[in-house]
Amino acid sequence: MKKTLLFICCSLLFVSAFAQKGLKLGVFIGPQLGYHQNSSDQSLSEDIYQNSRLWGLNAGASIGYNFVDMFGIRVQAFYSQQGNSYLRTVDGVETRFVDRLDYLKLPLLIGFNTATERRKTSLSVYVGPQFALLTRVAEYNDNPSFGLLEGRDDPKLLLSNGEEILQRPGTDLYMPSLFGLVGEIGIDVQLPPDNLVMNLRVRQDLSFGDLENKDANATTFQDGVSSTFSYWRNAFGAANNRSTTTAGLTSSILIGLTYTFPAGY
Secondary structure (H helix, E strand, O other), X not given: OHHHHHHHHHHHHHOOHHHOOEEEEEEEEEEEEEEEEEHHHHHOOOOOEEEEOEEEEEEEEEEEEEEEOOEEEEEEEEEEEEXXXXXXXXXXXXXXXXXXXXXXXXXXXXXXXXXXXXXXXXEEEEEEEEEEEEEEEEEEEOOHHHOOHHHOXXXXXXXXXXXXXXXXXXXXXXXXXXXXXXXXEEEEEEEOOOOXXXXXXXXXXXXXXXXXXXXXXXEEEEOOEEEEEEOHHHEOEOOOOOOOOEEEEEEEEEEEEEEXXXXXX
16 A cells, blocks of 8 residues: 555656746636525525525636646636525516625635646646626526616615615625635646646635625615614514625636746846
């Protein structure tokens, strides 16, 4: 058994030559699933509220340096479409709501790669911290009576619910920046010339802290009288006091190309 493990380790070290140390530049793109996780949601009946994931796009660029063939760092910039989708049932009428959040994400990753076949493929693993800036908020639904579709790209949205009009802030509902953790694992396939590699990645990240601004207020106007209240504490009805932390999670599948600059560049 020990001889087998030693043979595998030596083989991996021997065949990892194509990983190449040096300066690297890459581009990535792929589909992404976003999700908002809050423990308060679990207290709601599925007959009233059902939370689900939301598809989006994840794309960006990476610059990095391998100090040795198998180890390096990456600084990245990614445009991330994420958010949450949920189904609400009021008086027997189902309405699908979408909260679309766009972020500029700036990860700093460290990792290693190793080959499974000489100068052909490599397994890569990277992990590190991430800083995210909220760039856009879009909220809409499939029920015209709420009037949100008209304000999809407007940061200050209006909700029309019968005679009552609810005006609420747009980006102020969410924190303008977040810290988090990101990790990815994948396969690199060498292309001609030798310093060009195709990347296939599975990537996940998790935000630290609350992505929702729990200090955000909403104001209702009815018959000329206004009333202000805490938005998130009443977001899904009086039955849900949404004061607990909401974390943002994403999972994406990326395809990319990475170029290693020749030595001495």
